[in-house]
Amino acid sequence: MTEYLVLRNARIDGALRHVHITDGMITAIEPASDLDDSRDVPASAATLDLAGRVVRPPFVNAHAHLDKTFWSMPWQPHLPGATIRQCIDRERSIRAAATEPQLPRSLALATRMIEAGVGVIRSHIDVDTLVGLGGVETLVQVREKLAGLVDLQLVAFPQSGIRADPGVADLMDEAMRSGVDVVGGLDPHGIDGDVDGHLDVVFGLAEKYHAPIDIHLHDEGPDGLAEIAQICERTIVSGMQGNVTISHAYALGSATSDAVAPVIARLAEAGICIMTDGPVGMTPPVLRLHAAGVPVISGSDGIRDAWSPYGVPAMAPIATQLAYQSRMYDDADFELVADIVSIHGSRVVGVDGHGLEVGCRGDLNVFDATAVAEIVAESISPTLVLRGGRVVPPGPSSWPPLPVTDLAAVGVAPH
Amino acid sequence: MTEYLVLRNARIDGALRHVHITDGMITAIEPASDLDDSRDVPASAATLDLAGRVVRPPFVNAHAHLDKTFWSMPWQPHLPGATIRQCIDRERSIRAAATEPQLPRSLALATRMIEAGVGVIRSHIDVDTLVGLGGVETLVQVREKLAGLVDLQLVAFPQSGIRADPGVADLMDEAMRSGVDVVGGLDPHGIDGDVDGHLDVVFGLAEKYHAPIDIHLHDEGPDGLAEIAQICERTIVSGMQGNVTISHAYALGSATSDAVAPVIARLAEAGICIMTDGPVGMTPPVLRLHAAGVPVISGSDGIRDAWSPYGVPAMAPIATQLAYQSRMYDDADFELVADIVSIHGSRVVGVDGHGLEVGCRGDLNVFDATAVAEIVAESISPTLVLRGGRVVPPGPSSWPPLPVTDLAAVGVAPH
Numbered sequence: 001m002t003e004y005l006v007l008r009n010a011r012i013d014g015a016l017r018h019v020h021i022t023d024g025m026i027t028a029i030e031p032a033s034d035l036d037d038s039r040d041v042p043a044s045a046a047t048l049d050l051a052g053r054v055v056r057p058p059f060v061n062a063h064a065h066l067d068k069t070f071w072s073m074p075w076q077p078h079l080p081g082a083t084i085r086q087c088i089d090r091e092r093s094i095r096a097a098a099t100e101p102q103l104p105r106s107l108a109l110a111t112r113m114i115e116a117g118v119g120v121i122r123s124h125i126d127v128d129t130l131v132g133l134g135g136v137e138t139l140v141q142v143r144e145k146l147a148g149l150v151d152l153q154l155v156a157f158p159q160s161g162i163r164a165d166p167g168v169a170d171l172m173d174e175a176m177r178s179g180v181d182v183v184g185g186l187d188p189h190g191i192d193g194d195v196d197g198h199l200d201v202v203f204g205l206a207e208k209y210h211a212p213i214d215i216h217l218h219d220e221g222p223d224g225l226a227e228i229a230q231i232c233e234r235t236i237v238s239g240m241q242g243n244v245t246i247s248h249a250y251a252l253g254s255a256t257s258d259a260v261a262p263v264i265a266r267l268a269e270a271g272i273c274i275m276t277d278g279p280v281g282m283t284p285p286v287l288r289l290h291a292a293g294v295p296v297i298s299g300s301d302g303i304r305d306a307w308s309p310y311g312v313p314a315m316a317p318i319a320t321q322l323a324y325q326s327r328m329y330d331d332a333d334f335e336l337v338a339d340i341v342s343i344h345g346s347r348v349v350g351v352d353g354h355g356l357e358v359g360c361r362g363d364l365n366v367f368d369a370t371a372v373a374e375i376v377a378e379s380i381s382p383t384l385v386l387r388g389g390r391v392v393p394p395g396p397s398s399w400p401p402l403p404v405t406d407l408a409a410v411g412v413a414p415h
Numbered sequence: 416m417t418e419y420l421v422l423r424n425a426r427i428d429g430a431l432r433h434v435h436i437t438d439g440m441i442t443a444i445e446p447a448s449d450l451d452d453s454r455d456v457p458a459s460a461a462t463l464d465l466a467g468r469v470v471r472p473p474f475v476n477a478h479a480h481l482d483k484t485f486w487s488m489p490w491q492p493h494l495p496g497a498t499i500r501q502c503i504d505r506e507r508s509i510r511a512a513a514t515e516p517q518l519p520r521s522l523a524l525a526t527r528m529i530e531a532g533v534g535v536i537r538s539h540i541d542v543d544t545l546v547g548l549g550g551v552e553t554l555v556q557v558r559e560k561l562a563g564l565v566d567l568q569l570v571a572f573p574q575s576g577i578r579a580d581p582g583v584a585d586l587m588d589e590a591m592r593s594g595v596d597v598v599g600g601l602d603p604h605g606i607d608g609d610v611d612g613h614l615d616v617v618f619g620l621a622e623k624y625h626a627p628i629d630i631h632l633h634d635e636g637p638d639g640l641a642e643i644a645q646i647c648e649r650t651i652v653s654g655m656q657g658n659v660t661i662s663h664a665y666a667l668g669s670a671t672s673d674a675v676a677p678v679i680a681r682l683a684e685a686g687i688c689i690m691t692d693g694p695v696g697m698t699p700p701v702l703r704l705h706a707a708g709v710p711v712i713s714g715s716d717g718i719r720d721a722w723s724p725y726g727v728p729a730m731a732p733i734a735t736q737l738a739y740q741s742r743m744y745d746d747a748d749f750e751l752v753a754d755i756v757s758i759h760g761s762r763v764v765g766v767d768g769h770g771l772e773v774g775c776r777g778d779l780n781v782f783d784a785t786a787v788a789e790i791v792a793e794s795i796s797p798t799l800v801l802r803g804g805r806v807v808p809p810g811p812s813s814w815p816p817l818p819v820t821d822l823a824a825v826g827v828a829p830h
Contacts, residue, residue: 001669003823005822007633013563046821046822046823048817048822049815050817051814052813053814060782073787074786075784075785075786075789076787077629077745077746077786077788078744078746079745080744080745111827114827137476147828148825149825184562187538212817280695280739280740282740307613308744309744309745309749309788310735310739310793311790311793311794312793312794317794320725321739324695324725325695326631327695329493329495329723329724330492330493330494330495331492331493332675332723334724349537366525366810366817368813368814370489370490371488371489371490371492373490373492373724377724377725378725378726378727379727379732381419383817384817384819387825388825390822390823390824390825391606391819391822391823391824392824392827393823393824393827395827397783398783399466399783399798400464400466402465402781402798402799403461403463404463404799406459406461407416407461407463407805407806408805408806409805409806409807409808410531410563410802410803410805410806410807412530412562412564412807412808
């Protein structure tokens with residue numbers, strides 16, 4: 001039997017609409033003012049009146065590190081490292097000492113993301129001579145277990161460098177044959193001290209496997225800007241326009257406006273995308289990039305791992321941070337950020353059927369909000385998450401329930 | 416009959432404890448390892464096993480503007496203003512056009528704060544020749560209606576200036592006789608162009624009514640630093656040490672480290688407190704201030720008003736923002752921020768019985784967290800709020816319920 005759901009009075013692009021979902025696909029979106037009998041709806045159809053709540057396509061977390069999270073473990077105090085190199089070494093020592101399997105933690109974090117309205121995740125996976133392909137094997141399992149709930153795209157990420165950790169190039173090659181989708185990279189100058197050598201491997205693998213590229217670039221200052229220019233050159237020469245992402249790109253956020261201008265123009269020519277989560281003091285100029293035609297996407301980055309104590313599975317707080325760090329204040333800018341954490345990401349990751357249009361999947365987030373801007377300004381997560389027209393129930397808490405109903409209560413004023 | 420509540424296995428300062436609350440007061444805190452019969456607990460006592468959840472005293476929102484919120488109204492797109500003066504003029508025109516009463520909005524916002532674990536609020540109230548004492552009358556009503564649930568301290572705030580809006584000095588005097596607790600001020604140079612004249616009124620009223628002072632200072636650069644120095648002088652001369660707060664103090668956040676050093680030393684001598692919510696690019700140096708003995712407190716600032724589209728009633732996201740903007744990464748710093756948004760604020764506002772000690776009120780927040788640092792790093796709001804040993808129930812949503820239980824559901828992986 002056909003599964004038919006009608007979402008009545010959904011607020012989409014500022015107007016009230018009825019959304020029809022048939023067997024998991026959006027089959028009609030009509031103005032709420034239309035007569036109710038304008039469509040043939042089977043008697044068995046389920047109906048839900050959203051009462052004017054905002055409806056959006058799923059969040060896209062275009063930069064996660066599911067393979068290294070401590071999620072579902074007790075709080076781990078952060079041990080700061082002064083340099084990227086120190087952070088890498090510290091993480092390696094933590095990993096060498098780890099005895100518990102990673103799979104349950106990665107699975108728990110991805111599940112929390114889904115419950116918070118994330119429908120697409122691009123996760124980097126460490127590939128180095130310490131962990132080998134262990135992370136790849138774990139994340140391939142996560143992808144299989146969560147198929148149908150989330151589109152999980154995997155990136156082979158050389159966390160310990162490529163030239164700096166001999167053997168990584170071969171491991172990345174093997175990763176690409178083992179189910180990984182995207183070739184990663186990391187600070188060709190800062191970590192490998194060999195920009196050409198690093199990019200030879202990255203672009204070589206991308207060509208060999210017809211795969212996109214996503215390069216972490218923390219390097220700041222003239223070195224960082226020069227690396228961006230070199231990545232642009234390589235992208236154009238190899239015809240990879242539209243298939244290369246630079247993640248973080250701190251150099252764009254910390255350099256002067258004048259120094260950044262020609263780099264932005266070159267990024268636009270090369271069709272390169274910038275991923276940022278709005279880091280303090282190093283957020284690339286989102287509005288300038290967007291105006292120049294450079295796609296901007298966003299993601300959580302690491303969550304509860306050795307790199308940072310910050311991070312949550314929901315994307316709404318990341319949208320707020322990105323907007324706030326970019327000093328955005330008006331609704332048009334907030335709506336841009338809402339697209340950055342959703343449809344911009346889905347285009348770059350390359351997901352079919354993501355959107356609020358007829359023919360798209362019945363994957364929707366419903367918010368207790370009257371405007372899209374409100375979601376971004378106030379970090380509002382969805383009150384209802386649908387996947388294929390079905391409800392994603394909120395997960396159980398990891399804490400035992402508190403039977404507070406037996407206790408005396410104080411009154412509060414009515415709302 | 417005595418009302419007796421035992422909270423078992425509460426995590427306090429890293430250790431598990433049993434907390435006994437009798438008739439609304441904390442009467443014992445004992446190690447969880449102690450024998451259960453070490454105290455006489457009446458058979459009628461209620462018991463709640465917190466299973467190791469972190470327990471903290473209530474949040475303190477030491478800088479709110481309850482009188483001007485649009486809370487509970489549909490989303491209001493923000494209209495940016497380039498200068499403080501433009502923002503003031505824009506707000507005045509919005510207010511002049513407003514027809515609905517403010518009381519329900521202010522009450523709804525304060526109630527949401529209480530439900531999110533806030534136990535103490537210092538709210539500024541605009542006093543100028545347009546609104547007169549209308550805001551004061553509204554907030555005095557809010558304070559009465561929420562007595563027992565929140566300690567609400569009121570500040571007479573000259574939002575349109577004092578010299579710049581003749582008549583305000585008299586209105587502030589009248590406000591102090593009408594139930595207001597604290598004398599406010601605003602950018603003596605930037606708004607009034609008359610630092611001495613502005614401070615004459617502020618310190619004069621404080622002396623007349625034996626009231627504390629809380630001055631908004633957005634002025635940056637040398638002017639802002641000079642104003643801070645002048646406020647220090649006035650404070651020492653008038654013996655007001657320990658009773659003066661400077662809110663925002665952007666000058667401390669945007670000036671060079673060298674320029675700020677002598678100002679911090681002088682603030683410590685004058686016993687002046689700094690209030691900050693961690694604004695991007697203008698956050699005062701929290702760790703340096705704390706190390707110098709300058710108390711730091713925090714608050715929400717405006718929430719959904721003409722000044723900013725950002726802001727939420729919960730204090731946990733503000734703690735996260737303050738820590739993140741201050742580039743804090745380790746647990747000791749997160750614990751400092753947890754104190755800033757709680758006990759530091761209660762000391763400055765001057766609330767009795769606020770704390771996790773025998774003899775304090777049974778006002779507690781219970782968090783689904785294993786460490787205090789986790790609350791700050793991940794913006795965790797309390798899962799249970801107690802006031803006087805009784806439960807504060809979560810308020811009803813302003814949205815009609817969604818009867819989703821009738822819909823088909825997808826499975827998600829176990830946690």
